[in-house]
Amino acid sequence: MKFGIQINEGPYQHQAADSAYQFAKAALANGHEIFRVFFYHDGVNNATRLAVPPQDDRNVGQLWSDLAKEHNLDLVVCIAAAQRRGLLDEDEAKRQGKDANNIAEGFRISGLGQLIEAGIESDRLVVFGA
């Protein structure tokens, strides 16, 4: 079955980013497909590559990057939510005249249409959030 996942909460805020990750891992292990993971609202903070959590703690953003690499996942960050929170890729940094970008490997910035498409193309859309 094809799943879409929406994450509305940042890492270490409460538990939604972790729940979504565990759910995604279990879905893939059970032979399901993940059409897209859409990071919305504070969920965009999962996509920064500049997070440096303590060594004995999980690195939520890195876990997503690794899972995406392993399973060729489409990790999409909402552009409007990202701009408000200072999350930029190379193109956006250039376009906004900023001196750096901070998006992690495996994530891409795009619009809400990607969430709508995930809702249409997936058999189930599961929302995790605050």
Place this chain on the structure above:
Amino acid sequence: MSTLHTVNKSPFETNVLEICISLAKSGSTVLLYEDGVYAATEGTRAAVAIKNANGISFCVLGPDLQARGIEGKLANDIKVVDYDGFVDLVAGHDTIQAWL
């Protein structure tokens, strides 16, 4: 058409579980996870609401129960599932309603 309702808030924090139960149709399932698992413990008002909810099945996410050390206080009639079970519940219902 069957619906899976997911509740991730403690019943001591919000009343979404009670609203969810009042609106859920017969044949639907409610999954308690994250702080929502506190509703699955015996002796609470939420446990009474769950007991009185006819035609609705209740599941609770085991790892979140264990993380809070309350797996021994589970009320009757609530099925414990792991993340594989969570995935099966999503696949086994037509729609998912997250009560955030």
